[in-house]
Amino acid sequence: MSGEDNIFNRLTPRQRTLAGLVLALSNFMVVLDLTIANVSVPHIAGNMGITPDQGTWIITSYAVAEAICVPLTGWLAQRFGVVKMFISAMIGFGLFSVLCGLSMSLSMIVVCRIGQGLCGGPIMPMSQTLLLRIFPPERRARAMGLWAMTTLLGPAMGPIIGGYISDNWSWHWIFFINLPIAVLCVFAAMALLRPVETETARVPIDKVGLVLLVFWIGCLQIMLDIGRDHDWFADPLIVILGVLAVIGFLAFIIWELTEEHPVVDLRVFRHIGFTSGVLSLALCFGAYFSGIVVIPQWLQSSMGYTATWAGIVTAFTAMAALMSAPIAARMMSRVDPRLMISVAVLWLGLMTLWRAHWTSSIDFWSMAAPQFIQGFAIPFFMIPLTTLTLGSVRPEETASAAGLQNFLRTMAIAMATSLVLTGWGDGQRVSRNELAGVLQPADTQSALANIGMSTDQIRQIISNIVDQEALAIAVDHIFFISAMILFVAAALVWLAPRPRANVDMSAAH
Template identity: 70%
Template sequence: MTGAAETFPLNPRQRMLAGMVLAFSNFMVVLDLTIANVSVPHIAGNLGISPDQGTWIITSYAVAEAICVPLTGWLAQRFGTVRLFIWGMIGFGLFSLLCGLSTTLGMIVACRIGQGLCGGPLMPMSQTLLMRIYPPEQRAKVMGLWAMTTLAGPAVGPIVGGYISDNWSWHWIFFINLPIAAVCVFAAMALLGPVETERRKLPIDYIGLGLLVFWIGCLQIMLDTGRDHDWFGDPMIVALAVMAAVGFLVFIIWELTEEHPIVDLRVFRHVGFTSGVVTLSLCFGAYFAGIVIIPQWLQMSMGYTAYSAGFVTAFTAMTAILAAPFAGRAVGKIDVRFLISGSVIWMGFVTLWRSGWTTTADFWTLALPQVVQGFAMPFFMIPLTTLTLGSVRPEETASAAGMQSFLRTLAVAISTSIVLTGWGNGQRVARDGLVSALDPGVGSSLAGTGITAAQTPQMIADLVDQQATVLSMNNVFFVAALVLFLAGALVWIAPKPTARVDMSAAH
């Protein structure tokens, strides 16, 4: 730690203002992971693309952010922590503007990639800077507040995006970032200068970075386009799968033998860390199944507005914030493996609860599982950081935290593609099954209710589509619940952590 950090040059008022700016910047970046979810139908309709193609808007941001996270440590040392934060925020605001001005799918995806690349370092940098401006005795409380913004962002995103899309236009889900980014930039310039770090010229693993971008890019393109190209019946998808697999293997070999790897894979030798990040990846993937599917289902099949659909999912954030202080206290008193396993299994039962939804579900039938799920979230996230970072050596904490953040973000991107693909394929299978089971006399029955012969075929088709959609969604939730139950068991592979965790690296 530098001398500036040791003397804590900011006075209490400056510290409070800087803390608010850093926490809010983290909230904005995390919010953008999900703010576009409920707006996909609006954006797709405006740009003349299918909702399936619209998922690129979600996954492109997550993949770009995942790729950039491992570079954060190198970038901070090369350019300075505060400079990196400021320029990252400027870039985030600029690409937000361009996203809102986009007129084609290609343009908005390219700008979302730019958003993700600039936003990737902001999340760990906001945490690092908070640790530099607050003394040790205040850090636990500050990190608790920071964790709340991380929990709240993904759940609040749909309600904010829904309100804006319904009452203004989808363009404003990106434009609203501009004044926030401007305030954060000017506040950082005014307040954070005294905690800037020295710049150092460091070698960078260009080959490792290139391999990372290559295999993740091939994998994500395969997942996003596979459902439109008959999967492995299309030579292009086969080629992408082979390139992703080969690129991944070469990447692993290179990083294990490189002196200055872009991603330090050696931390996986610690069983506690490995089981922890596998649990984290599985849980975030299963958790995002609901975040991605529920708003789209409510809008396409249940007649909800984007705002109402987002409001259903927002309850998770509310109860998570209420539970977060209790989770922080429990970490020091109860075996973290028990807390993680219990909360993950809790989330599994909530997801299983959702798998019984029908097209007649009312608002509270949909919202109540979200309320219950929120209580489990802090008891999963906060102890998991203690487990993973407490399982590695102190000098490996930064690398372990970076890997954890990278895998969490990558899991979100991959899960989004897999879940939407499974949902779409399941709808087709369910539709075929429902059509084959239709009673030939159903048309006559509808005619008796006053529906004309011309209206009957369309009405039957709409009812079949509605039922097929919910049946497929319930199957996705059932699989997600099984994944969560598996994750809840895997965490017990880890030995009980004994090391004291340096939360300054826990991004």
């Protein structure tokens, strides 16, 4: 057996365990930052004197930067070594986290969040690669189970951790807390992982493809983020951004399909199993994260919840997911993954449809119930979807397929964040106009006037009630659309053939 085959023997069992915990912790930190700022946006917006809509740039800038950097992970690891790149990315992530916390303006925090995302993008796939590298084959399933749990738990725990910190300390600390974790992971990686460093090689990079990727994604995301404020395509700026995004996207596809060493290997889309799997994955993550984004915003802006309690509502999903994850892992080898995915996504869609009937008078436990029940389904679609997509391509294409899968998942989150908050705001305006048209406030005005309220006070109270109801109706519309998307995703997976029994994840950078 070659040294590369049994490289895990370079570490003692204790060192492997410690290294595994460090890698899982680093992954948890990065995926946590996808959602930790969600409940803190009102705090940050108020502190900086910006609107909550502008504050969503803090969320989307991180996700987009992370998505763009994910396809570069394989090239960076080959060029500089996976351990060196992991350590460098952790250092950069920690430094940009501090700069985010020190930011005094929207432009500064968005730039720093982009830097944080660029450094965080490679950490997730490289931590996965290193886990597979340091553990022997018989222990890799357990190690990847730990890694998968941090991937699952991080986004769900982000709102509650961010809410508690924002309410009890200040929003700056949602970024500062990354520094001690990053320092710990850097020193632990330097002490434990250097013996398992990969060989380096001068491999070419697709510079044109990378520029086109950044260009069309940047134009698209800016269009989505500012479209509402500019009345969408009534503004020439939005039209220009839309045209540039389409041109850049088409040029990107043409170039990548003809490039010998593409930054994103689009050829894997020829496999129907991969295509249907990643489309289902993107739809599921977009619909799932729409709730994670909109619920804290609604509860804080309209329902009088603090950031902490808004985060607790969403955290019930993580509790249930932790309970069901071991069951999902055991069923993986016994049940067709397409059946597991389909049932789980249908379950998620039904819970989302349940939430589409929330009202402005709903109590805490009535919101917590569907959040908790839907959590049981999460592991049953997240883990099997990876097996389905990667099991549908040839073994030598696994690395490209895994990178593209991570890219599309992260982009789905970024785009869903922009679209959901835009749709929520537009839906609120439409619902308010409809309510105002059918409202008969005479009895309410008379009752309030009888207790001594002035005309202006009465109008303000009625306006507030209408606004609150309109926001609740708009949230229900978001949930209804999300449920329909999930039902489509549940059907899509059946276009894929059953994947091969054994999927080699060791190449999935």
